[in-house]
Structure formats: C-alpha cells, structure tokens
Amino acid sequence: MDSYDRDADAVADADRGAGHHGGGGADQGAGGCADRGDGHPGGASGAPVASGAVGPDGRSDQPPPIPSPSSPCTGPSGRPTRPAPPDAPPFDPPPPDPPSAEPPSDPRSGIAALSFPYQIVAALTLAVVALAACVHIAMVFLHVAPSNTLTKQHGQVVDDWIYPEFEQNWKLFAPNPLQQNVAVQARAEVRSADGSTLTTGWYDLSARDGSAIDGNLLPSHTDQNELRRAWDFFVASHDNENRPNGMRGQLSERYIRRIVVQRVQDERPGGQGAFVERIQVRSSTTNVPPPKWSKEKVDTRPVYRQLPWWSVSDGDRSVAGSAAADKGAAADKGIRADNGTRARDDARTEAGSR
Structure with a gap:
C-alpha cells in the first residue's frame, strides 16, 4: 500500500514538472496543462513521466492517477481540457444607446x-x-x-x-317683479272730407307692435321701445289724476300724443282727405295668471286707466305726417330699388337670349 502511494505521488510530481519545465510546444497550455494526444498524462510523445513496475505484457502495474474533479485542466468527464488563453479580453456587452439630449416637443397650439x-x-x-x-x-x-x-x-x-341698446330694466328682479301686461290703446275723432265727424274704435297699439316683433329675428327698437317708453314716461311724470308734474309732464304728454296721432293716421280712418281732430289714450293692465300648479288666486280682468280727450294741433299733425312720409318714402325707395333691379335683370335676360 505504501508503495502504491509513493508511485502515485511520483506520477503527480512528474505531471507538475512537465507543466512547469516542459518545452514551449504548440500544445502546452498557459495554465500548465497540456493536451496529450491520447488523453493520458505524459509529454508530447505520450511516454510516461515516471516509471513503475512493468508486467509481462508491457503494461505498468501502477494505476493511472485519478484527476481531481475541481482541477481546471479536466472537463466534466475527467478528460483534460485546454484552458482559455490568458490574453483573451473579457466579453463586455455593448453599452446602451444614450438617451436623446432634448425630448421631442409637443406640437404648438393656439x-x-x-x-x-x-x-x-x-x-x-x-x-x-x-x-x-x-x-x-x-x-x-x-x-x-x-x-x-x-x-x-x-x-x-x-x-x-x-341707451338704447344696453338699457337695464330692473323690474324683472326683486323685490317686486313686474307681473302684469300693460297695453296702450287709442281712439280718435276724425273729420272726413265731407265735414262729418267719425269716432273710431279702440286701436290696440301695443298688440300691433307685438305682431311686428313676433317671428322677427331683428326687430326694430321703434317697435320694441317707442310706445312702451313713452307710456312709462307719461306715468312717471303724472299723478293718479293724470295731472302733469312740472315741465316733464307736459313734455311726456306731447310726446305720446304725437306718437298716437301718427299711429292712428297710418290706419287711414275716414278715407281720403280725412284728418284727426282729437284723440284719447288709455292703458289696459292685466295680471299675469299664475301657473297651474300654484294655488294663488289672481284676478285676470283688465284694469283701464283712461286719459281725457286731447285736441290735435296742426304741429302734431305735421310732425306725425312728416314721420309717416319718411316711412313711406323709405318704403317707396325700397320698392323702386327692387323694381329697378328686376328691370335690369329682365334686360340682361333679354340681351342674353338674343
């Protein structure tokens, strides 16, 4: 047994000596391990390094050394392997691409x-x-x-x-919202061409303004505000007995009288040649009925405030007539312009047909 141990140590020493002192052949490894052709330890020619007892068949009676599993010169099967060259650089993965210096900007808007x-x-x-x-x-x-x-x-x-576009009427708001419909009505005494006198019925001037506003996308300020503002001016400048309060009361009376004369003359009562001698104005105030779900009881019968008869002067008739003439001239101008446009279109059509 001691002889076997001594022979094994001799073989190991021979292997170490070959790794350190063997010639620098092409098969010499960098770590002291060499590839020995047939896989047995030895030099480049395969001769055993250390001699032992040789049997009759020429084989050594000493078993070959057992390589260590952890030896860097043996593979998993115990066979010697060639170690990696010492000059091989370590493998490094390529660096990632650097991020962009400026992130993409959002598209501008506005x-x-x-x-x-x-x-x-x-x-x-x-x-x-x-x-x-x-x-x-x-x-x-x-x-x-x-x-x-x-x-x-x-x-x-x-x-x-x-005024007049941005007028603020606070009657819609608290403390007392307006919950009444006020209509201005008028009638007239007309002297006809044969000298007879005719008393007209009541004209609802507010209803005529309302009909001109309904369905009109761009109603005029005259239809919306003229008569209403004139009546508000009269009520504010007169007492409950219809007596004027100073100069503003007389001005408001003359203002509404001329408006009414103009409106009545537009109706042409009495026919051709007739003129208005006197007029009378009244207001009809009706409470707005409450909604159906309300239990409030409101009297919806109209309440009238009737003014005395006013005599119409020549100045009132001339102002009303000039205003009516201006309106008629504007209407005639529009008709003539329309007729002229149609005539030019007809002439062009006729020339084109020729």
Whole structure:
C-alpha cells in the first residue's frame, strides 16, 4: 500500500514538472496543462513521466492517477481540457444607446402656433376686446349704481353708452317683479272730407307692435321701445289724476300724443282727405295668471286707466305726417330699388337670349 502511494505521488510530481519545465510546444497550455494526444498524462510523445513496475505484457502495474474533479485542466468527464488563453479580453456587452439630449416637443397650439406677425395681431385684438369689455362693465355699473360723483359729472357719457341698446330694466328682479301686461290703446275723432265727424274704435297699439316683433329675428327698437317708453314716461311724470308734474309732464304728454296721432293716421280712418281732430289714450293692465300648479288666486280682468280727450294741433299733425312720409318714402325707395333691379335683370335676360 505504501508503495502504491509513493508511485502515485511520483506520477503527480512528474505531471507538475512537465507543466512547469516542459518545452514551449504548440500544445502546452498557459495554465500548465497540456493536451496529450491520447488523453493520458505524459509529454508530447505520450511516454510516461515516471516509471513503475512493468508486467509481462508491457503494461505498468501502477494505476493511472485519478484527476481531481475541481482541477481546471479536466472537463466534466475527467478528460483534460485546454484552458482559455490568458490574453483573451473579457466579453463586455455593448453599452446602451444614450438617451436623446432634448425630448421631442409637443406640437404648438393656439396663438403659439401662429407666425410672429399674426401673434401680434391676435394679441392686439384680444387686448382691444378685453378693454372694451372692461369699459362696458364699468358703464353698466355706473348706470345702475346710486347717484355718485362720477355719475353727476359724467352722467351724459354713461347714458350715451347705455341707451338704447344696453338699457337695464330692473323690474324683472326683486323685490317686486313686474307681473302684469300693460297695453296702450287709442281712439280718435276724425273729420272726413265731407265735414262729418267719425269716432273710431279702440286701436290696440301695443298688440300691433307685438305682431311686428313676433317671428322677427331683428326687430326694430321703434317697435320694441317707442310706445312702451313713452307710456312709462307719461306715468312717471303724472299723478293718479293724470295731472302733469312740472315741465316733464307736459313734455311726456306731447310726446305720446304725437306718437298716437301718427299711429292712428297710418290706419287711414275716414278715407281720403280725412284728418284727426282729437284723440284719447288709455292703458289696459292685466295680471299675469299664475301657473297651474300654484294655488294663488289672481284676478285676470283688465284694469283701464283712461286719459281725457286731447285736441290735435296742426304741429302734431305735421310732425306725425312728416314721420309717416319718411316711412313711406323709405318704403317707396325700397320698392323702386327692387323694381329697378328686376328691370335690369329682365334686360340682361333679354340681351342674353338674343
């Protein structure tokens, strides 16, 4: 047994000596391991390094050394392997692509998407609109605010801005919303061409204005406000006995009288050559009925406020006649323009047919 151990140590020493002192042949490994052709330990010629006892068949009676499983010169099956060359560089994966220095910007929108000249135009337009809105809000505030230093000094400027398009009627709001329908009606005494006198029936002037507004996308301020404002002016400047309160009362009376004369003359009562001698005006006030789900009881019968007869002067008739003439001239002008357009179209059609 001791002899076997000594022989094994001799073989191992011979292998180590071959790794350190063997010639630098092509099969010599960098780690001291060499490929020995047939897989047995030995030199390049396959001769055993250490001698032992040899049997009659020429084989050594010593068993070959058992390679260590953890030896770097043997593979999983115990066979010697060629180690990696020492000069082989380690494998490094390629570095990832560096991120972009500037992330893609979002597409511009709004004013920023416009060119520089258009941005200037858009900015100026927005500034003008904002300034006009601020001025309008300030004017409306001064119009509805109580009397103050600004309204006393610049009241006419505020009124010129507000009337008639931006008038604020607060009767719609608390504390007492208007829940009545007020209609202005009139009748007249007309002197006909043969000298006879005719008293007309009541004309509902408010209903005529309403019919002109209904279905009209752009109704005139005359149809909407003239008669209503004239009646409100009269009521505010007269007492319950229809007596005027100073100069404004007389002015309001003359104003509504001329409006009524013009409206009655448009109806042409009495025929050709007739003229209005006197007129009488009244208001018909009717409460708005409550909704069906309400238990409130309201009297919906009309209440009349009837004014005395007013004599119509020549000045009243001339003003009313000039106003009617202006309206008729405008209507005739429109008709003539329409007829002229049709005539030109007919002439062009005829020339084209030729």
